[in-house]
Amino acid sequence: MDLYKILHQTFFGGLAAMGFGVLFNMYRRHVLWCGLTGGLALAVRTVGLQLGWSLEAASFAAALAVGSVVTVLQERIGVSRNILDVAGCIPMVPGLFATKAILGFFALTAPVPVNPDETLITSVEFFLRVAFTIGAIGTGLAIPSLLLHVLARKG
Amino acid sequence: MAETIAIIEAASLEDLAMLSMEFGRILMECGASAKIVEEYVSRVAKGLGAGRVDLRVGYASLAITVGIGHGGITRMRKVGGLGVNQRLGQAVRALVRRQEAEKLSLAATQAELMRLVKETPRHPGWVVDLSVGLACASFGRLLDVDWQAFLPVFGAAALGQCVRRQLLHRQVNVFIVATVVAFLAAFLSGLLARLAGSLTVDKAMVSAVLLLVPGVPLLNAQYDVMGGYPTLGNARAVWVGTILIFLAVGVWLAQIALGEGH
Numbered sequence: 161m162d163l164y165k166i167l168h169q170t171f172f173g174g175l176a177a178m179g180f181g182v183l184f185n186m187y188r189r190h191v192l193w194c195g196l197t198g199g200l201a202l203a204v205r206t207v208g209l210q211l212g213w214s215l216e217a218a219s220f221a222a223a224l225a226v227g228s229v230v231t232v233l234q235e236r237i238g239v240s241r242n243i244l245d246v247a248g249c250i251p252m253v254p255g256l257f258a259t260k261a262i263l264g265f266f267a268l269t270a271p272v273p274v275n276p277d278e279t280l281i282t283s284v285e286f287f288l289r290v291a292f293t294i295g296a297i298g299t300g301l302a303i304p305s306l307l308l309h310v311l312a313r314k315g
Numbered sequence: 316m317a318e319t320i321a322i323i324e325a326a327s328l329e330d331l332a333m334l335s336m337e338f339g340r341i342l343m344e345c346g347a348s349a350k351i352v353e354e355y356v357s358r359v360a361k362g363l364g365a366g367r368v369d370l371r372v373g374y375a376s377l378a379i380t381v382g383i384g385h386g387g388i389t390r391m392r393k394v395g396g397l398g399v400n401q402r403l404g405q406a407v408r409a410l411v412r413r414q415e416a417e418k419l420s421l422a423a424t425q426a427e428l429m430r431l432v433k434e435t436p437r438h439p440g441w442v443v444d445l446s447v448g449l450a451c452a453s454f455g456r457l458l459d460v461d462w463q464a465f466l467p468v469f470g471a472a473a474l475g476q477c478v479r480r481q482l483l484h485r486q487v488n489v490f491i492v493a494t495v496v497a498f499l500a501a502f503l504s505g506l507l508a509r510l511a512g513s514l515t516v517d518k519a520m521v522s523a524v525l526l527l528v529p530g531v532p533l534l535n536a537q538y539d540v541m542g543g544y545p546t547l548g549n550a551r552a553v554w555v556g557t558i559l560i561f562l563a564v565g566v567w568l569a570q571i572a573l574g575e576g577h
Contacts, residue, residue, distance in 0.1 A: 172453040179450025183476075184346070184399040184531070185437050202457065240408065242348060243401045246534050255528035256458055259521050262563035263570075298537035 166206045173202025176251040184247060190239045197248025201226045205252060216292045219252050223300025231304040245301045254293045261286035327364075327421070332381045332390040334425050335360040338407060339370065339377045341432065343394050345404030348535045349544040352377075355411050362415045363424065374550035396489065397551075399531050403435045440480055447526045448473025451500075455522035464519035467507030471523040475500030479526075490561045497524040497565025498572075505573045517575055520566060527562045529555050 177198020181191035201222040208218030226248040234241045264283030268276055339356040347355075349372040360368040360381050367387070371378040378391040410431060414424050438446075451472030452465050460468060475496045482492045504523035508516045532551045539548035569575075 169457060172456040176450045176453035176457065179446040179448075179453065180530070181401075182438055182443055182446035183450070183526075184401045185403070186401045190401070240351075240401070240405055242351060242538075243346070243399075243404070246531050249534070250530045251454065251457060253528060253530040253533065255454070255525040255530075256518070256521050258528065258559050259524070259563050259566055262560055263567055266563065266567055294533060294537065298534055298541070301534070302538065302541055 161207070161210055165210070166203055169206040170199040170203040173251045174199030177201075177247050180250045181247050184243060186239070186243070186247070190237070190244070193237055193239065193244060194247040197226050197230060197244060198251050200229060201248050201252055215254075215289060216296045219293050220296035220300045222252060223249055223297040224303060225300075227301040227304040231308055241305065249297050249301060252293070252297055254290050257286040257293075258290045261290060328381060328383060328386060328388045329390070330421055330425075331360060331363050331365055332379050332388055333392070334363070334421060334428070335365075335368070335381065336377045336379050336390065336392045337425075337428060338411065339372070339379075340392060340394050341407050341428070342404055343372070343377070344397060345401070345407070346397065346399035346531050346535070347404055348538040348542065349547050350538065350542040355408060359411045359414060359424070362411070362418070363421050372544060372547055374547055374554075397532060400435075400437075402437075403431065406431045406435050440477070443480070444473045444477045447476040451523055451525050454525045455519060458518050458522055460515045460518045460522055461513050463511040464504070464508035464513035464515055464522075467504050467511055467513070468519050468523045471500045471502075471504035471507065472526055474503065475523065476526055490557060493527050493558050493561040494565040494568075497527055497562045498568050499565075500524050500526070501566045501569035502572055505569060505575055509573070516573075517570075520569060520573075520575065524562055524566055527558065529558050 174195040175198075178191050178195040181194030186194060204225045205218045205222040208221050209215065213221070227245055230237075230241050230244050230248070234244070237244065261283045264279050264286065267273060267279050268283070273279060335356050338359050339352045342352045342355055352372050353370050356370050356377075356379065357368045360379070365381040365383060367380075367382045369380040373394075376391055376393050378389065380387060380389040407428070410424070410427055413419065419427070448469040448471075452469035455464060455468040478499060479492055479496045482495065483489070500523040501520040505516050505520040508519040513519055533555045536548045536551035536555060539545070539551060
């Protein structure tokens with residue numbers, strides 16, 4: 161387990177989430193919570209990746225952790241669960257893969273494409289990773305609140 | 316006499332429907348998912364006396380049917396561009412809870428809503444620009460961009476956010492803004508990273524445009540589909556996909572200008 165890598169990803173994941181918290185016009189005290197949830201997300205995802213999980217599985221576990229923590233602490237924090245969930249998971253949105261997938265598709269339309277087979281496979285792979293990772297994040301975030309809803313109805 | 320009462324009831328239903336949808340419009344424009352919009356619109360309408368409420372949440376419009384007793388009306392209104400404004404969204408939700416608890420009148424609720432829209436503060440523009448720059452530079456580190464490219468990504472993304480703010484303020488089309496900002500941020504980031512001796516110029520160029528990746532609408536799209544609003548979810552997904560294509564065009568042009576990539 162590479163502890164430096166985990167701490168590095170946690171720190172910069174938290175910083176990225178705080179930056180987006182400001183962009184989303186969150187109160188200053190809530191921006192700090194964004195940083196904590198963003199750091200938690202990246203910590204869990206990095207540990208998962210180091211355990212040999214796929215990016216999608218690690219992202220699912222990270223989103224589940226963020227969703228659970230936010231669901232438990234939401235009343236105390238006093239911020240909307242949806243926004244805090246999203247801000248915490250923003251650093252995991254695979255923007256790089258999405259951009260590279262589209263650029264790869266652009267490259268295929270050149271008059272003389274370079275390595276078209278490889279470019280196509282890489283672009284499709286990136287596209288699928290974006291779709292599955294977003295699906296994993298959304299599902300991981302939704303599960304805690306859905307469970308809470310079920311428990312609240314039973315209670 | 317009966318005619319007068321009917322006119323008064325119609326007028327109050329009209330006001331009730333329009334005010335309820337105003338809550339929905341603001342919540343949507345602040346980045347709320349369809350489920351939240353429906354919940355809060357329904358709560359405010361019932362808090363103001365509606366017996367039944369049915370809401371249709373579309374991408375660009377809301378439609379509501381409210382009824383009191385035997386009377387009922389259906390109204391529709393347009394929704395503006397969807398952004399994210401957490402403070403205003405939270406304040407509007409708090410107002411709904413206050414309206415329920417204190418039984419505020421329609422006029423008082425409307426006045427308070429208008430006050431919130433006018434007075435809810437935003438972070439200063441330069442703070443947002445620097446924060447976004449820092450967020451993108453952090454994204455860069457998460458994507459293994461080397462330290463030489465850290466400041467170039469920070470500066471290019473901050474400038475990109477500043478330009479995006481100015482263009483959106485001038486009501487330039489959001490897709491054109493995505494291409495212009497992506498080109499500017501990717502070009503500057505790549506050029507400065509190259510001058511700084513970075514070995515990860517291509518990743519630095521992409522990191523600087525991640526401010527444009529619409530994460531909230533993307534996750535809202537999935538929430539909406541899962542929450543039983545597939546039409547709205549799909550509309551959001553199409554919008555996100557189109558933004559990504561325009562963003563990629565900007566990066567592609569910057570790559571050509573710098574001789575990077577394909």
